[in-house]
Amino acid sequence: MVSGMPANAQPDEQGPSATQEWMVGMSRAVPIVVGYVPVGLAYGVLAQKAGLSPLNTMLMSLVVFAGASQFIAVGLFATGAPAWSVIVTTLVVNLRHMLMSAALSPYLKRWRPGELAAFAFQLTDETFATHSQDLSLGAIRKTRAFAIHVTAQASWVLGTWLGLVTGQRITDVRPLALDYALPSMFIALLVLQIRDRVQVLVALLAGMVAVGFLLAGIEHWGVIAATLVGATIGVGVERWIKMRSPGP
């Protein structure tokens, strides 16, 4: 059962050295870097075209660090939308991170409040996905996690800066399939995440609900709705299986 997980598998000090952990974290983040740099670059170009100053363009990648909502915000700024609508839209788009933050919280025991605050600041869809690979260890390894986070945001900020200085999007993402780096990372991490048939069911249900919300034009609520439906049905099916076949 779930409670069988060790509270804390091993503190960083007993494991590999900090340098090794940084190397592991940075190598884990390579697909994120490949995906973030061209997208960050596109954001930098669009933000400048929309009329944001270079300083504000960089500032958004530094303090907001949320891909989809940065693009949406740039579009809203360009149309002269009021500040409150930009902020509320950002909240709606990023509310899904609550579920990811909650899902990681059992693996962050014994972290100091300051460490949690720093960790949460750089929690994105992609960094969350990368951590999901380590959940079977029973705890998220601190040094490794920060290495993933810092590498990811550095590549996002670098991409933004490249967009500002070059002023044009990379036209060559398609021949190298750089636009498939993040989708294929999610494919791999989903496969690695799935350990039993109930999880296959949960993933299929959640994926279809998310597609349904996209087709209905309300994709910002899609991930939240899909996760609520998927996880709830998953727990229900798990209970039902246990009731039907009482174990030894």
Add this chain to the structure above:
Amino acid sequence: MDQDAVTWTLIGMAMATYGPRLLPVWLLSSRSLPPAAMAWLRYVPAAVLAALLFPSLLANGGHISLGPRNLFLWAALPAALVAYKTRSLVGSVLVGMATVAAARYLFGI
């Protein structure tokens, strides 16, 4: 465009982004959750990953596409197979990207 107003809006956006990221870990990580909540949270990663992934594979342009021209969908098969067989993240990503790149080069899709 009033850049100072943009800066203030960015600060609001930062709070709107940071709040949802911070509050759950901040409030939950120091307590032990009831088993039912833990069981539920254990399904969240698979659900979130699928919810983020499926739309990008099935409906990349905003409408469902299952045809042979949907490279993102078909390249998922070798990428998933490599992940399943080798448990290698980087290997799977490289195979997925190479498949898409090769199909674009060969078929001009």
